[in-house]
Amino acid sequence: MPRAQLERLKLSPVTWLALDETVRIKDVRALGRHYKRIANLLQREDMHAVHALMDETEARERAAAAGHHRLERWRERLITEGDAALSDFLDDHPDTDRQQLRTLVRAAKRDTERGKPEAPRKLFRFLRDAADAAADQPEADEPEAEALAGGPHPR
Numbered sequence: 601m602p603r604a605q606l607e608r609l610k611l612s613p614v615t616w617l618a619l620d621e622t623v624r625i626k627d628v629r630a631l632g633r634h635y636k637r638i639a640n641l642l643q644r645e646d647m648h649a650v651h652a653l654m655d656e657t658e659a660r661e662r663a664a665a666a667g668h669h670r671l672e673r674w675r676e677r678l679i680t681e682g683d684a685a686l687s688d689f690l691d692d693h694p695d696t697d698r699q700q701l702r703t704l705v706r707a708a709k710r711d712t713e714r715g716k717p718e719a720p721r722k723l724f725r726f727l728r729d730a731a732d733a734a735a736d737q738p739e740a741d742e743p744e745a746e747a748l749a750g751g752p753h754p755r
Contacts, residue, residue, distance in 0.1 A: 615641045696730045
């Protein structure tokens with residue numbers, strides 16, 4: 601687990617020393633004993649916070665995996681179904697560059713038939729970027745709410 605996440609746990613100094621010492625241990629058997637020592641030290645800590653952090657990390661990993669699988673399904677649909685899936689994707693992601701997507705889908709179909717992985721990978725990256733861009737954009741209602749709240753006004 602990254603140190604930034606572990607720092608949220610408010611571990612005791614003895615536990616931090618043991619965690620920092622882990623990097624220096626090279627022998628496999630000594631490392632196994634050291635892991636047992638860390639487990640013993642962690643049992644003395646607030647386990648509710650540890651479990652909450654682990655649950656949060658697992659939920660974030662599950663959400664990332666689900667998003668990855670969703671994009672893989674879109675890629676497969678675009679390659680197999682063609683224009684029908686293309687219009688469905690563009691309905692869900694209207695700001696996507698239609699021409700570039702169409703070109704990537706054609707190239708992915710061609711490379712899939714030839715057994716080459718390059719174009720399907722490019723298509724996946726494009727879909728991922730389009731989904732990320734859609735997730736980063738504010739909702740359509742936000743500018744109206746901003747204007748009502750006295751925010752920036754169009755000139």
